Amino acid sequence: MRAIQFAEFGGPEVLHEVEAPDPVPGPGELLVEVEAAGVNFADFRQIGGFYAPPGSLPHIPGSEVLGRTADGRRVMGFTGNGFASKALITEAQAVDVPDSAGAGEALALLIQGLTAWHLLRSSARVRPGESVVVNSAAGGVGSLAVQLAKEFGAGRVIGTASRQDKRELVVSLGADVAVAGSADGYADRVVAANGGAGVDVILDAVGGRVFAAAQEALAPYGRLIGYGSSSGEKAPAVDPGVLTALNISVGGFWLRPLMSRGAMAPLAELFELTLAGKLKPQVGGEYPLAEAGRALSDLAGRQTVGKLVLVPSLG
Structure with a gap:
């Protein structure tokens, strides 16, 4: 099979296309012919050596795929080696995907x-009428969180994004307003966008100085939920004295450890909303498998919107 592999840690330049043996499914596993593989910021971090390294190098990255099984099922699921023309997924977590x-x-x-669903429902527990700020609102999670916040009854949704064209996209997806997301002046811009009042919920994947500034934009009883650190900046220590003085809460979310605890159940609702046209996932680019490095460079450089995928059939 064709696969993308890295033999040393580094940037996207360490990725190379190779011919590798087809994976052999074990008990409870499905072999799929990959139609598309998802590209995530976690892949960029993995090849850079920021996450726990794989058991041995060389390694095929990629954490999610969609494809067909030998008996014709179209399924998607999590994997450990998704940047390839064939991959294994766990049968118990395989999700059937309609051809439409x-x-x-x-x-x-x-x-x-x-x-996005769990950030709003499980972590922030957004209530109808509350104000919600989505940082990096043109990205994969952010673009869906904006739409879901409205669907779940948020009173005012504010998105942040780095460029004007991205801010225009965020508004087209349902945000009431979109502002620049840089750390300098962050709290002032967000509060102004909320009519001069602090906001109830902020969802943040940027981390660093933006995460620190976001605390100052919260209303009493406000919740700041971090779920990433795309800025690469060292996260500031959370000062309990500041939380007490402002009457705010800070939390975090990571999907992967929750997969065995029913975290995939909301997929049924997400598919229902999508097929009904109430939720519009944004696909920011389809790349040939051989151009995985370019896809990751574009993603890390914030040149894209929505979801990026690798498509082996493109060459």
Whole structure:
């Protein structure tokens, strides 16, 4: 099979296309012919050596795929080696995907869609009428969180994004307003966008100085939920004295450890909303498998919107 592999840690330049043996399914596993593989910021971090390294190098990255089994089922699921023309997924977590759903749109619901759902429902526990700020709102999680926040009854949704074209996209997806997301002046811009009042919920994947500034934009009883650190900046220590003085809460969310605890259940609702046209997953680009490095460079450089996928059939 064709696969993308890295033999040393580094940037996207360490990725190379190779011919590798077909994976052999063990008990409870399905072998799928990959139609599309999701590209995530976690892949960029893995090849850079920021996450726990794989058992041995060389390694095929990629954490999610959609494809067909030998008996014709179209399924998607989590994997450990998804940047390839064939991959293994766990049968118990395989999700059947209707033929009417685009591969990129369906994959957008797996990691990004579930993360957005749980950020709003499980972590922030957004109540009808509350104000919600979504940082990096043009990205994979953010673009879905904006739409879901409205669907779940948020009173005012504010998105942040780095460029004007991205802010225009965020508004087109349902945000009431979109502002620049840089750390300098962050709290002032967010509060102004909320009519001069602090906000109830902020969802943040940027980390660093933006995460620190977000605390100052919260209303009493406000909740700041972090779920990433795309800025690469060292996260500031959370000062309990500040939380007490402002009457705010800070939390975190990571999807992967929750997969064995029913975290995938909301996929049924996400597919229902998507097929009904109430949720529109954004596919920011389809790349040939051989151009995995370019896809990751574009993603890390914040040049994209929505979900990125690798498509082996493109060459």
